Amino acid sequence: MRKMITKIYNFILAQFFPNLKAVFRYNNSHHKQKKWTKIAIKKYQKQGSYSWGKAIEDEKNLGNYVKVRDEILIPNCLNKAVLELGCLDGKWSQYIIPKAMHTTLVDLSEDIIPILENRMKNVNVNKKFTFYATKGYELDGVQDDTIDLIFSIDTLVRVKKRYLEKYFSEFRRVLKKDGKMILHLPCTASKMSKHKKFVFLSPTNITNYMYNNSFKKFKLDFETINHGVLLLYGF
Numbered sequence: 001m002r003k004m005i006t007k008i009y010n011f012i013l014a015q016f017f018p019n020l021k022a023v024f025r026y027n028n029s030h031h032k033q034k035k036w037t038k039i040a041i042k043k044y045q046k047q048g049s050y051s052w053g054k055a056i057e058d059e060k061n062l063g064n065y066v067k068v069r070d071e072i073l074i075p076n077c078l079n080k081a082v083l084e085l086g087c088l089d090g091k092w093s094q095y096i097i098p099k100a101m102h103t104t105l106v107d108l109s110e111d112i113i114p115i116l117e118n119r120m121k122n123v124n125v126n127k128k129f130t131f132y133a134t135k136g137y138e139l140d141g142v143q144d145d146t147i148d149l150i151f152s153i154d155t156l157v158r159v160k161k162r163y164l165e166k167y168f169s170e171f172r173r174v175l176k177k178d179g180k181m182i183l184h185l186p187c188t189a190s191k192m193s194k195h196k197k198f199v200f201l202s203p204t205n206i207t208n209y210m211y212n213n214s215f216k217k218f219k220l221d222f223e224t225i226n227h228g229v230l231l232l233y234g235f
Helices: 002-016 018-024 030-045 065-076 110-122 161-174 191-195 203-212
Strands: 081-085 102-107 130-133 147-152 175-185 218-221 229-233
Touching: 030 110, 065 175, 065 229, 110 130, 147 161, 161 175, 161 203, 203 218, 203 229
Parallel strands: 081 102, 081 147, 102 130, 147 175
Antiparallel strands: 175 229, 218 229
């Protein structure tokens, strides 16, 4: 019965309110965000590669991920305190942890920790990391002025704007004065970002988030990735 009602609802929405359906077809509730953890665990148990996307070398459709890793991320991880927001099952973490002085991995559920530990073991990464389970808008478990680099990719694109605003305030709090940020954000100036129905975030919105939190000198890189913008601060 419920499935039938859902089908009727979707049909009416598509027929009479097609634009409204396009805007709201991805309801990114906190509950749905946490489902990614369950997906990651199931895929790992089935010996899948990653819970989202492909290996970094194979993500050419989304942009130059190899450049992000080898030219932007890794050189700025060396002997630094790094925070990765949205680590999930360690697709990027496996490259950060060996290079960083210490890594804080942030995601929505501690249930992912065994997967992270196993992945690090499988790629011969023996260094320890700290995990913090966020509520999806805060970094309360991270002390002030302790982070050299904040990194996030394929995570913030569907986070609601009011939560993004809170995150930027947290970035300012935890980042050292000479710290850096590498953030993949949704952006209306990106065709793929709009096509994927990412959060409606304009370059002006991003600039305001930065200025409101005293982040003055930054770059919006639209060339390295295709599905949004790469925000580079401190470079």
